[in-house]
Amino acid sequence: MKKMVLYAVVAATTFSSVLATSAPAMAQYYDRRPGYGYRDQPPPPPPPRRRHHDNGAAIAGGLAAGVLGGLIGGAIANGNSGPRYIDPPPPPPPRCWFEDREVQNAYDGGYHMESIRVCR
Numbered sequence: 668m669k670k671m672v673l674y675a676v677v678a679a680t681t682f683s684s685v686l687a688t689s690a691p692a693m694a695q696y697y698d699r700r701p702g703y704g705y706r707d708q709p710p711p712p713p714p715p716r717r718r719h720h721d722n723g724a725a726i727a728g729g730l731a732a733g734v735l736g737g738l739i740g741g742a743i744a745n746g747n748s749g750p751r752y753i754d755p756p757p758p759p760p761p762r763c764w765f766e767d768r769e770v771q772n773a774y775d776g777g778y779h780m781e782s783i784r785v786c787r
Contacts (some may be wrong), residue, residue, distance in 0.1 A: 669744040670744065672744075673737075673741060673744050674735065675742045676737075676740055677733065677736070677740070680729070680732065680733035680736055680737070681733055683729065688760065702720075708715050722752045737768060761786045761787065762786065762787055763784055763786040764784070764785055765782045765783065765784055765785070766782070766783055766785050767780050767781070767782055769778070769782075770783075
């Protein structure tokens with residue numbers, strides 16, 4: 668349940684930054700006067716500059732807030748809330764070695780030496 672809430676918050680933050688409003692396009696009409704551009708009349712003065720707001724900073728701020736919110740939400744969701752089971756360490760490997768021992772011979776009833784693996 669916690670992860671679903673976390674994913675919903677991250678998705679809402681991401682989509683809200685994507686759907687931020689943008690400034691309208693500025694389509695301006697320039698009236699060409701006769702003789703303009705042929706050096707017999709000076710060009711008209713430039714139109715007054717319209718100040719518009721840059722939405723890039725708002726989008727970057729929304730993305731940064733989303734990343735920070737995701738980090739904080741993930742830390743809260745994965746906090747130390749409740750006991751955790753940790754596997755016990757594996758048992759140590761057996762200590763084995765080879766020893767020379769006398770073994771009874773099956774053919775003549777005598778004994779001979781063989782290397783035998785001994786483990787404890």
